Amino acid sequence: MPLLAPVGATLNLNVQFLPVQSGSFDGTLTLVSNDSANPTQTLRITSIADSSPTARISVSPSSIVFSGVSVGQSASALLTVASQGTAPLVVSSAKFSTTEFSLGAVTLPATLVAGQQSFELRFTPSAAGVRTGILTLATNDPKNATLTVLLAGMGLALSTTAAGQPALRLQQPFLQTFNGRSDVSGNTWLEIYGSNFASKGRAWTGADFQGSQGPTSLDGWSVAVNGKPAVVYYISPGQINVNVPDDTVTGPVPVQVKGPGNVISNTMTVNRQTSTPALQTNPSWTVNGTSYVVAVHPDSTATQTVFVGPPGLIPGVAFKTVKPGGTFSVYAVGCGPANGVSAGVAAAGSNSLSLPHEILIGGVPVLLLYDGYAPGAIGLVQFNVVVPNLPPGNYPIELIVNGVSNGQGLMINIGQ
Numbered sequence: 001m002p003l004l005a006p007v008g009a010t011l012n013l014n015v016q017f018l019p020v021q022s023g024s025f026d027g028t029l030t031l032v033s034n035d036s037a038n039p040t041q042t043l044r045i046t047s048i049a050d051s052s053p054t055a056r057i058s059v060s061p062s063s064i065v066f067s068g069v070s071v072g073q074s075a076s077a078l079l080t081v082a083s084q085g086t087a088p089l090v091v092s093s094a095k096f097s098t099t100e101f102s103l104g105a106v107t108l109p110a111t112l113v114a115g116q117q118s119f120e121l122r123f124t125p126s127a128a129g130v131r132t133g134i135l136t137l138a139t140n141d142p143k144n145a146t147l148t149v150l151l152a153g154m155g156l157a158l159s160t161t162a163a164g165q166p167a168l169r170l171q172q173p174f175l176q177t178f179n180g181r182s183d184v185s186g187n188t189w190l191e192i193y194g195s196n197f198a199s200k201g202r203a204w205t206g207a208d209f210q211g212s213q214g215p216t217s218l219d220g221w222s223v224a225v226n227g228k229p230a231v232v233y234y235i236s237p238g239q240i241n242v243n244v245p246d247d248t249v250t251g252p253v254p255v256q257v258k259g260p261g262n263v264i265s266n267t268m269t270v271n272r273q274t275s276t277p278a279l280q281t282n283p284s285w286t287v288n289g290t291s292y293v294v295a296v297h298p299d300s301t302a303t304q305t306v307f308v309g310p311p312g313l314i315p316g317v318a319f320k321t322v323k324p325g326g327t328f329s330v331y332a333v334g335c336g337p338a339n340g341v342s343a344g345v346a347a348a349g350s351n352s353l354s355l356p357h358e359i360l361i362g363g364v365p366v367l368l369l370y371d372g373y374a375p376g377a378i379g380l381v382q383f384n385v386v387v388p389n390l391p392p393g394n395y396p397i398e399l400i401v402n403g404v405s406n407g408q409g410l411m412i413n414i415g416q
Contacts, residue, residue, distance in 0.1 A: 015045065056085030057141045059149060066123040066153030066252075070268050072170045074124045075252060076104060076182065079149060081119055081137075083112035090140045097134040100125055101151050125155025156269070166257045166265040168194040174255065174270040177241070177333055179278035179408055183271045186246045187343035187379045188278075188334040190230075192223065192257065193239055194265065201236030212346040214243060214378050220260030226253035226272070231344035231378065243379045246343040250274060275355055275401040276334035281410055287313060293397050293410040295385075296329040297322065309413045321415025324389040327369065330359075335381045335401045338372050347373040353381065355402040361412060362395035364388045392416040 015029065024046070031041045060080045069075045083089035092109040096102060104120025125131050133151040141147075174182055177189035184190050198221050208215035214231035216222055223230045223242045226249055230242035240257060247253070253272045257265040280294040295308035297320045308328045309319040322328050336355040341347050351372035359366050370384040383399075397412040398405055 053087030054085045054142065055083070055087045055089045055140045057089055057091075057137075057139050057144050057147060058082045058084055059137070059147060063150035063152070064121060066151075069123055069125055069153055069252060070156045070170075071125050071128055073173070073268055074122050074171075074182075075153075075269070075271055077121050077123070079119045079121055079135075080116050081110075081112065082116035083114055085141070087140075088113045091137055092140070093138040094119070095136045095138075096151075097136075098131070100131050100153070101133040101135065121151070123151070123153040125153060128155045131155050164196055165263050166194060166196045166259050168192065168255070168257065168265050168268045170268075173268050176276055176278060178280050179334075179406065181276065181278070183273050183276045184244050185273050185276040185334050185336055186244055187337070187341070187373075188244050188276060189233070189379050190225075190242050190244050190270070191239060192242065192255070194257065195238055197221065197237050197240055197257065197259070198235035199237065201234070201239075203234045204232070212348065214344045214346070216344070222258050224254075224256050224258070225270070226255075233378075243344050244272075246337070247272065273404070275336040275404050277332055277357075277399045277401040277404060277406045278334050279397070279399050279406050279408060279410055280331040280333075281408065285314065290394060290411050291409060293330055293412055295322075295412055296331075298327055298329075310415070313413075321413060322387050323415055324387050326387045328385055328387070329370075330383050330385060330397070330399075331374065332381045332383065332399055332406070333379060335399075338381075341373045344378060346378050347375050349375050353401070357399070357401045359383060359385060360396075360398045360400070361385075361388055361414075362390050364390065387414060390414050 027045045029043045029045055033039060064077050066075050066077060081091060089112040090109050094103050094108060100123060102122045104122055106119050110117065131153045135149040135151055137147045139145060139147060172182060173193050175191045176184050177191060198219060204215055204218060208218065216229040216231055218232045218235045221232065221235045223232060223240060225244055226247055228245040228247060230245050232240065232242050234241040250272055252269040254267045255270050256267045281291060282294055285292045292309060297306040297308050299320055300306045304318060306318045306320050308322050310321060311319050313319045335353055338351045338353050341351050353371055357371065359368065366388050367386040368383055369386060370382060374380045374382040392415055394411045394413050397410050
């Protein structure tokens with residue numbers, strides 16, 4: 001079709017080369033215009049097609065910045081490595097210029113046939129101040145045999161605590177309930193570990209509540225997350241469990257424990273995200289190397305909870321299978337906000353999660369009859385699931401919220 005170039009303007013034309021076989025190809029491009037002096041202009045085009053498969057790598061982001069990580073504590077970030085060539089991409093090694101940066105649970109060499117893989121990078125500052133480093137990836141991409149990623153982070157000086165004062169432990173002081181990871185989000189449940197907390201263990205009782213509002217202090221013990229009071233469920237000498245308050249901030253945020261008499265712990269940071277989904281499971285529900293999700297069967301009664309699975313899966317626990325078209329319920333944390341629901345307050349009734357979400361069983365998206373916070377509960381999300389049409393057997397069950405997978409590798413059993 002005719003193209004119009006205004007006076008004095010430049011027009012860019014895209015020329016595609018689509019070979020059907022390898023070799024050298026010559027061609028011409030003829031432009032016809034209303035230029036009276038040069039009504040036609042012919043250009044020679046030469047190109048070479050290589051039929052041999054070639055690996056290509058791309059990474060995102062090209063640089064990573066960690067901020068606000070206490071000395072001796074670790075924070076994580078994800079580097080996405082994508083295979084964009086016609087041959088499998090092999091990442092053979094990852095070398096860091098300093099030991100303050102390291103690679104998470106990734107086995108190298110790693111082969112990506114197609115798609116992408118997330119590499120966990122860790123920052124563990126050895127001193128306060130700005131820390132920098134370089135990650136060098138070795139690959140089989142002929143154009144990027146080595147690829148560098150710039151790294152930087154801010155190390156924070158540790159607060160000191162006197163003998164007998166509450167102290168957050170330096171390694172992994174914060175773990176999210178259900179999956180034991182260090183990232184958290186609003187209205188999820190956080191386990192805090194340290195020493196010199198409460199003299200004895202106890203959980204909240206109905207007397208600690210103000211209506212549907214959970215307590216922000218138990219026996220004088222409280223927790224602040226990014227300066228906001230958290231609802232406290234459990235206290236003990238070495239552990240405190242809290243419901244993370246709502247906040248719009250993402251990234252490292254400070255956490256501090258306060259006890260009776262205004263005794264204050266050292267400050268550590270936790271990585272706060274928009275969503276950190278985790279399905280309910282139990283360490284005892286790992287059978288012969290397979291970890292099962294805690295799924296509640298609809299045949300449960302007020303006096304007995306029946307779980308989804310083949311009868312006898314775990315001695316002393318009632319199990320019953322579900323068939324395609326049947327239903328069951330699973331529970332989760334870290335799923336983000338919901339309409340009409342606030343962190344630290346028991347959900348008053350039915351609601352629905354605000355962030356995009358789905359559950360996959362065997363890679364198949366399922367129909368959700370309910371997808372919100374459990375009425376009467378704080379920070380606990382309930383999903384009522386319709387079983388997809390799949391043959392009998394064990395299938396992976398995955399929860400994805402706002403593009404983030406629970407990544408727990410859990411299974412669900414479907415019967416017949």
